[in-house]
Amino acid sequence: AAGVIQSPRHLIKEKRETATLKCYPIPRHDTVYWYQQGPGQDPQFLISFYEKMQSDKGSIPDRFSAQQFSDYHSELNMSSLELGDSALYFCASSLGGFLSSYNEQFFGPGTRLTVL
Amino acid sequence: AQKITQTQPGMFVQEKEAVTLDCTYDTSDQSYGLFWYKQPSSGEMIFLIYQGSYDEQNATEGRYSLNFQKARKSANLVISASQLGDSAMYFCAMREESGGGADGLTFGKGTHLIIQP
Numbered sequence: 001a002a003g004v005i006q007s008p009r010h011l012i013k014e015k016r017e018t019a020t021l022k023c024y025p026i027p028r029h030d031t032v033y034w035y036q037q038g039p040g041q042d043p044q045f046l047i048s049f050y051e052k053m054q055s056d057k058g059s060i061p062d063r064f065s066a067q068q069f070s071d072y073h074s075e076l077n078m079s080s081l082e083l084g085d086s087a088l089y090f091c092a093s094s095l096g097g098f099l100s101s102y103n104e105q106f107f108g109p110g111t112r113l114t115v116l
Numbered sequence: 117a118q119k120i121t122q123t124q125p126g127m128f129v130q131e132k133e134a135v136t137l138d139c140t141y142d143t144s145d146q147s148y149g150l151f152w153y154k155q156p157s158s159g160e161m162i163f164l165i166y167q168g169s170y171d172e173q174n175a176t177e178g179r180y181s182l183n184f185q186k187a188r189k190s191a192n193l194v195i196s197a198s199q200l201g202d203s204a205m206y207f208c209a210m211r212e213e214s215g216g217g218a219d220g221l222t223f224g225k226g227t228h229l230i231i232q233p
Binding site: 033035042043044045046047048055056058088090092104105106107109110112 | 151153159160161162163166207219220221222223224225226
């Protein structure tokens with residue numbers, strides 16, 4: 001079965017650079033979530049999109065932005081990178097958004113971002 | 117205040133024994149969902165089991181069951197007949213549904229489970 005695809009899998013950037021992470025949800029899934037997991041930490045919810053509209057917002061820094069495109073893939077744009085942004089970034093997808101009372105979130109393999 | 121509390125940072129269990137991982141939660145919502153995820157050392161997040169706040173029966177998925185005690189606000193994960201491959205980090209998570217189904221999950225700090233032969 002198709003899973004959530006994230007690219008790149010690994011990314012190394014310098015401080016103050018920008019980075020773009022991409023997420024391709026499971027086919028027919030219309031909802032995408034982004035999470036950040038620092039070393040030894042639990043995942044923290046950043047932002048979600050349902051049908052290309054921002055749905056919920058968590059602890060996403062102002063330096064980060066995200067969007068969902070017409071094909072439902074999503075991109076997380078990160079600017080002015082800081083050392084503390086080094087983390088594993090997960091994308092998850094689900095079906096139904098507001099319509100489903102369950103909508104299990106299927107996680108991608110993650111993008112490991114290292115900021116030097 | 118922590119919305120999800122996992123009080124066991126680490127656990128060592130003998131292979132083939134049953135394991136109970138504790139999770140308590142805090143919410144004022146009437147409608148919410150509770151999830152358990154497994155994260156092996158390779159890093160991926162694997163969905164294990166889900167319990168809805170209105171579900172009257174405890175959820176089960178193969179060797180996994182969720183001991184849901186609503187009045188105590190606890191949602192413990194039970195793994196029967198543990199295997200070496202169960203060694204991983206386990207996260208309890210909650211989705212509060214007051215804002216709609218696309219809400220993000222709130223995770224606990226996790227329990228690092230090690231199965232010993």
